[in-house]
Amino acid sequence: MVKFYHDEDADVGLLEDRTIAVLGYGHQGRAQALNMRDSGVRNVVVGNIEDEYRDQALEDGFEVLALAEAAQRSDVILLLLPDETAPLVYERDVAGQLLEGKALVFASGYNLTYGHVQPPDFVDVIMVAPRMLGQGVRELFLEGAGFVSFVSVEQDASGQAWSLALAVAKAIGSTRAGAMELSAAQETHLDLFMEQAFGPLLGAAITTAYHVGAEAGFLPEALLLELYMSGEMAYVFKAMAELGLMKQARLHSLTSQFGGMIRSMALNREEIDRNMRDALDDIFSGAFAREWEEERKAGYPSFSFMQGMSEEEHPLTAAEERLRGHLRMRWDAIV
Amino acid sequence: MLSRAIKLTGTQLAPDTISAVGEVFRVLLWHFVDYDLKAYFVIGDAGDLSFVLQAPGEVDGTVKLEAAVLHDIALGRTPVAMAFLSGKLRLQGLPALKLRRFIPLLQPFLDGYRQAWQEIGEGQDGEVLP
Numbered sequence: 001m002v003k004f005y006h007d008e009d010a011d012v013g014l015l016e017d018r019t020i021a022v023l024g025y026g027h028q029g030r031a032q033a034l035n036m037r038d039s040g041v042r043n044v045v046v047g048n049i050e051d052e053y054r055d056q057a058l059e060d061g062f063e064v065l066a067l068a069e070a071a072q073r074s075d076v077i078l079l080l081l082p083d084e085t086a087p088l089v090y091e092r093d094v095a096g097q098l099l100e101g102k103a104l105v106f107a108s109g110y111n112l113t114y115g116h117v118q119p120p121d122f123v124d125v126i127m128v129a130p131r132m133l134g135q136g137v138r139e140l141f142l143e144g145a146g147f148v149s150f151v152s153v154e155q156d157a158s159g160q161a162w163s164l165a166l167a168v169a170k171a172i173g174s175t176r177a178g179a180m181e182l183s184a185a186q187e188t189h190l191d192l193f194m195e196q197a198f199g200p201l202l203g204a205a206i207t208t209a210y211h212v213g214a215e216a217g218f219l220p221e222a223l224l225l226e227l228y229m230s231g232e233m234a235y236v237f238k239a240m241a242e243l244g245l246m247k248q249a250r251l252h253s254l255t256s257q258f259g260g261m262i263r264s265m266a267l268n269r270e271e272i273d274r275n276m277r278d279a280l281d282d283i284f285s286g287a288f289a290r291e292w293e294e295e296r297k298a299g300y301p302s303f304s305f306m307q308g309m310s311e312e313e314h315p316l317t318a319a320e321e322r323l324r325g326h327l328r329m330r331w332d333a334i335v
Numbered sequence: 336m337l338s339r340a341i342k343l344t345g346t347q348l349a350p351d352t353i354s355a356v357g358e359v360f361r362v363l364l365w366h367f368v369d370y371d372l373k374a375y376f377v378i379g380d381a382g383d384l385s386f387v388l389q390a391p392g393e394v395d396g397t398v399k400l401e402a403a404v405l406h407d408i409a410l411g412r413t414p415v416a417m418a419f420l421s422g423k424l425r426l427q428g429l430p431a432l433k434l435r436r437f438i439p440l441l442q443p444f445l446d447g448y449r450q451a452w453q454e455i456g457e458g459q460d461g462e463v464l465p
Contacts, residue, residue: 314420
């Protein structure tokens with residue numbers, strides 16, 4: 001059964017006498033550290049290497065320590081590091097500082113699910129995974145709105161892990177909207193599924209529509225406005241969340257509804273279905289995680305090539321630039 | 336031309352890289368649709384690379400494109416991403432995770448093609464697959 005937790009289910013006071021370390025002051029780290037402090041959590045320290053994020057943390061008024069020192073000084077350790085960096089930092093700076101009574105908090109289940117981080121059995125292991133970019137975590141908190149998180153307790157050594165998980169979720173501002181209970185494995189598999197099954201299809205739909213449309217003689221700028229740059233599509237997604245996927249269809253013209261529905265029914269979904277199942281097989285079996293780890297160890301040869309491809313000149317990017325020069329829009333007013 | 340290109344490709348790659356690719360596929364069909372030419376890119380047991388016109392075994396995947404598109408990509412006239420996104424370069428039957436092993440061959444192959452093209456004098460006036 002689906003279980004949601006809200007503000008009334010959580011007590012930030014549980015964090016009062018504890019030192020909280022935020023390891024990594026990137027997008028999530030900064031947003032969560034600032035939100036916790038604004039929620040009244042006083043003992044927040046930041047652990048970070050010497051880089052521009054460290055400077056930002058100092059500028060924001062936090063005590064900034066070396067990663068190992070922050071882990072050593074704290075009772076609750078939030079590992080807000082990229083998935084590919086976290087295992088290294090954990091082994092080098094955190095594992096040796098863990099004592100009974102301490103808690104580890106992850107913002108993603110990836111490293112726990114695939115065994116890249118294996119905490120000892122005497123610490124609490126918690127996941128609080130916002131379903132929002134770091135920037136949104138901070139902006140929505142400041143607006144008094146909320147954002148959803150997946151929360152789980154992977155190991156309850158203290159007997160208080162759930163209370164602690166909810167306290168952290170509340171302190172970062174997530175229980176305002178709702179924190180949903182979901183295991184780290186489910187969060188990981190679902191996250192990867194969306195990234196590898198849904199995301200590529202959405203991207204392919206946009207780029208294919210652009211190329212086919214441009215070839216048919218549509219102005220690139222007009223195509224991009226229709227696809228995403230007018231903000232109409234963002235508004236439709238917002239309406240999907242507010243009204244429902246089916247009900248929002250009523251907001252569109254009858255012509256639009258008829259054309260969309262008839263083409264949707266005629267769509268050959270077999271290959272889409274197969275691709276999604278293939279992706280899931282690789283995610284569930286751990287094959288994807290193993291390949292990604294091999295890619296990392298090899299120095300990212302394929303990933304670098306693909307990143308280079310995405311930075312190549314593309315007529316779509318040039319059209320976006322031209323279009324931005326013409327538009328006077330307030331994007332924040334749309335979504 | 337393709338044979339020379341693939342020979343040059345082999346000289347640019349470490350044996351380990353070729354072996355890693357050979358673990359996941361041995362035969363890749365290159366279908367040049369404008370010539371309706373099918374050439375089979377083969378990784379041999381000894382880690383050698385070749386292009387042949389008869390399939391030596393089961394085909395692991397297909398690269399489908401016009402020879403002119405390959406030519407333009409190799410000579411830097413068309414970005415690889417553009418060829419993919421516009422559907423001019425299509426991969427079929429290659430599972431995503433096998434694709435990761437294949438990608439490191441792409442740039443050396445394009446370099447090999449360019450070098451082979453230069454060797455034959457850049458002068459075939461539009462004939463991109465002499």
